[in-house]
Amino acid sequence: MKNKLRSLYLLQLLDTELDELRELRGDLPESVRKLEETVNELRTRIEDSAAALRTGITERTRMEKDSLELIAKIEKYKSQQLQVQNNKEYDALTHEIEIAEETIQRYEQEIEMFAGEAEEIKSQKIELEEELDTLAKELSEKTEELKSVLAVTAEEETRLEGKRDEAITNIGAADLELYTRIRNAKVKAVAPIKRNACSGCFNVVPPQLILEIKKNIRMYVCEHCGRILVSEDLAADTRIE
Numbered sequence: 006m007k008n009k010l011r012s013l014y015l016l017q018l019l020d021t022e023l024d025e026l027r028e029l030r031g032d033l034p035e036s037v038r039k040l041e042e043t044v045n046e047l048r049t050r051i052e053d054s055a056a057a058l059r060t061g062i063t064e065r066t067r068m069e070k071d072s073l074e075l076i077a078k079i080e081k082y083k084s085q086q087l088q089v090q091n092n093k094e095y096d097a098l099t100h101e102i103e104i105a106e107e108t109i110q111r112y113e114q115e116i117e118m119f120a121g122e123a124e125e126i127k128s129q130k131i132e133l134e135e136e137l138d139t140l141a142k143e144l145s146e147k148t149e150e151l152k153s154v155l156a157v158t159a160e161e162e163t164r165l166e167g168k169r170d171e172a173i174t175n176i177g178a179a180d181l182e183l184y185t186r187i188r189n190a191k192v193k194a195v196a197p198i199k200r201n202a203c204s205g206c207f208n209v210v211p212p213q214l215i216l217e218i219k220k221n222i223r224m225y226v227c228e229h230c231g232r233i234l235v236s237e238d239l240a241a242d243t244r245i246e
Contacts, residue, residue, distance in 0.1 A: 007221035007239070012175035013184055014235050014243050017195040019169045020188065022245065026158045026165070033151045040144040047137040054130040061119045061126075068112040075105040168245060180224070187232055196232040197240035206230035 082098045082105075089095045173181060187194035196205035198218060203210055208229040210218075218225050219236045227234055 006223060008175060009177070009180065010221055010224065010233075010235050011239060011243050012172050013180065013233060014195045014197070014240055015245070016169065016172045016176065016184065017188075017193060018243065018245055019165050019172060021193065023162065023165050023169070024192075026162050029158055030151065030154050033147060033154060037144065037147050037151050040140060040147060044137065044140050044144055047133055047140065051130060051133050051137065054126050054133065057126055058123060058130075061123055065116050065119055068116055072109050072112050075109050079105050165245070184233065191230065191232060194233055195235060196227060196230075197235050198237050203227040203230060203232060203234060205232040210234065 079102050082102045086095055086098050089098065176184070184194045191205065193205055196203050198204065198210055198215055201209055201212070201215060206227060206229050208227065210227070214225065214234075215236075217223075218234055219238065221236065221239060225234045226232060
């Protein structure tokens with residue numbers, strides 16, 4: 006049991022060191038992640054705008070080409086009207102001319118509408134590109150800053166994580182689950198007794214319980230905060246090597 010208690014306290018020491026290392030990064034990792042998401046979103050919106058412009062240009066080109074063909078057909082139908090022998094043929098050609106003219110008019114309206122939309126899309130695209138340039142620079146700066154911080158802490162973090170894995174091998178699954186649950190709620194899961202009190206919540210520990218804890222023959226938790234209690238002597242003898 007003593008080795009298990011020592012391993013639990015060592016695990017707490019290691020987790021505390023790792024927490025302090027990770028605090029050096031501050032909110033940089035999260036800032037970088039959010040910036041990356043925003044930059045990717047802007048790039049997608051810019052590409053969507055470019056795609057909309059390309060589609061619009063293709064459609065406009067098609068309608069302009071079709072309009073020219075329809076104009077040629079109208080001229081042809083008008084020539085044929087001069088040669089028809091009866092009203093039925095004349096009316097049929099007139100109907101074709103009307104359909105062609107209506108189609109040309111519709112194309113002209115759609116081309117005009119696209120011209121207005123295209124200007125709006127171009128304006129939005131320029132704004133998005135300017136925003137992207139600004140954020141891309143900020144992302145580059147923060148990424149370099151994060152790399153610098155990671156370069157300083159990476160080696161020590163790897164060493165501590167290795168020590169942490171070693172400590173866990175000496176702790177049973179149930180005790181590790183208890184430790185994790187307390188740590189998630191209290192940050193520090195193991196509290197040495199200091200000056201006859203729990204160093205986690207500073208409430209006094211009864212003298213008889215302190216004597217029992219010093220024996221290291223079973224695990225005790227603070228009746229006030231629920232942290233795992235270890236003796237001051239065990240804590241003094243446990244350190245990260």
